[in-house]
Amino acid sequence: MEKTSLTQVRRRDRNVADDSWIRERLTKSPTGVVAVSNNGQPYIHANLFIYDEKQNVIYFHTSAMGHLRQNVENSPKASFIIFEMGRLIAGPRALDFSVEYASVVVFGTVVIVREQAEIMDVLQRYFTKYASHIPSENIEPFTWEDAKKTTVYKLHIAEWSGKEHRESDDHPNAFFYKCR
Numbered sequence: 777m778e779k780t781s782l783t784q785v786r787r788r789d790r791n792v793a794d795d796s797w798i799r800e801r802l803t804k805s806p807t808g809v810v811a812v813s814n815n816g817q818p819y820i821h822a823n824l825f826i827y828d829e830k831q832n833v834i835y836f837h838t839s840a841m842g843h844l845r846q847n848v849e850n851s852p853k854a855s856f857i858i859f860e861m862g863r864l865i866a867g868p869r870a871l872d873f874s875v876e877y878a879s880v881v882v883f884g885t886v887v888i889v890r891e892q893a894e895i896m897d898v899l900q901r902y903f904t905k906y907a908s909h910i911p912s913e914n915i916e917p918f919t920w921e922d923a924k925k926t927t928v929y930k931l932h933i934a935e936w937s938g939k940e941h942r943e944s945d946d947h948p949n950a951f952f953y954k955c956r
Contacts, residue, residue, distance in 0.1 A: 802827035807858070809821065809823070809858075810836060810844070811856070812844065812851060813847065814846065819843055823836045824905075825856075826901045832932075834882065834930075834933065836929050837899070837926045839926060848888060848929060853883075853885060853886075856882040857881050859877060861953070864950070865950050877941055881937050884931050885932050887930050887932070888930075889930050899926070
């Protein structure tokens with residue numbers, strides 16, 4: 777995907793130019809954060825999501841009404857991020873500390889999905905992604921009445937960028953974060 781000033785990565789050594797790497801992260805990541813703005817006020821919302829590679833869109837949903845829906849209706853431009861943290865890397869000086877990570881940032885336009893068939897398909901895809909291990913006979917499926925209590929969004933991806941920083945497995949100063 778072509779890069780603009782929005783998606784140019786400053787640290788070239790961390791840039792991931794491989795679109796298939798980005799698609800894989802978007803497919804496998806469990807959560808993401810969408811950012812929108814309304815009247816200059818930024819608003820972020822963490823959510824489960826579905827990446828549709830064929831359409832190159834990200835689906836997510838919220839309750840039928842709320843801040844996110846109001847903001848999208850007023851200003852549909854959005855950004856979206858997924859990320860995973862690896863180990864912390866200690867250095868001899870505080871300035872030398874670093875962290876392993878992988879991230880994808882997406883920019884695009886969000887629309888509210890209004891077609892019943894698409895909404896029901898997206899909601900079913902949530903179960904496929906997040907709960908496929910639960911036998912379907914143990915879950916009462918979504919009904920259209922249930923779906924009316926939600927808002928399903930579709931983020932049309934205009935640009936994206938990927939970044940990754942990894943050190944060798946035997947790095948002597950690498951450690952996993954542990955809340956103390």
